Amino acid sequence: MYENQGQLFPYTGVSRDLNCPQMKCAGRHCLVDFWGARYLQDPEQIETALRNSAAAANAVVLHVHVHRFGGAGGVTGVALLAESHISVHTWPEYDYAAFDVFLCHEADPTAAVEVLKTVFQPRQEQVREIRRGEIFPRQGEVIPRSHASTAKAESPIGPRGPRTNRH
Incomplete structure (x- = not known):
């Protein structure tokens, strides 16, 4: 059965x-690619963006961890949510950032994506949504x-x- x-x-x-x-x-999973975005090496801005995008999606933040790699390296961050996660990996050397916004229940991943667009202001973007x-x-x-x-x-x-x- x-x-x-x-x-x-x-x-x-x-x-x-x-x-x-x-x-x-x-749940709904948005795969977000940004080219020419701001803050690709700024862990504080990235953490704030993760928290604000989760809030906009009506998601509950359980924990946020952001790590900046040395030298000209990028940032990796994740917001662990009661409704799943929002994560980011940046490659400043390619002027590129990749976000995953995977949310379930009534949380709205498109609202989170809009916050990310506003904060990072990419010159070019691609957003794909998958129903998982x-x-x-x-x-x-x-x-x-x-x-x-x-x-x-x-x-x-x-x-x-x-x-x-x-x-």
Whole structure:
């Protein structure tokens, strides 16, 4: 028997597929690329931007960590949220920053992205949104209850069985 889909992924929306009018997903993930942005080496500005973008999205900040690499290096930062995370990696030598804004529940990743655009003022940007963990009730698979209750973070279980995270 499968886990109740409403409990597994309770976030519903309207599908673009007219044959499946209801969908459920784990969250919305915005992949944000900025070129020619400000503050690529400024950890204080980046931390403030992470906090302000989380607030704009109605997300709860649990912890923020920002690290500046030495010399002409960039900054890596993450805001750990009750609703997932917002992260950034900057490459000043390429005049580039990559943000991930992954939020669930009622938090709005597009509101967070707008704050990031305002703060960093990129000359060029690309924003892509992905609905993570979409489940189509008539077609999709979900994690069987027996697997969901025994899954460990080190060994995630998906619809096709165990998998490993390899980069």
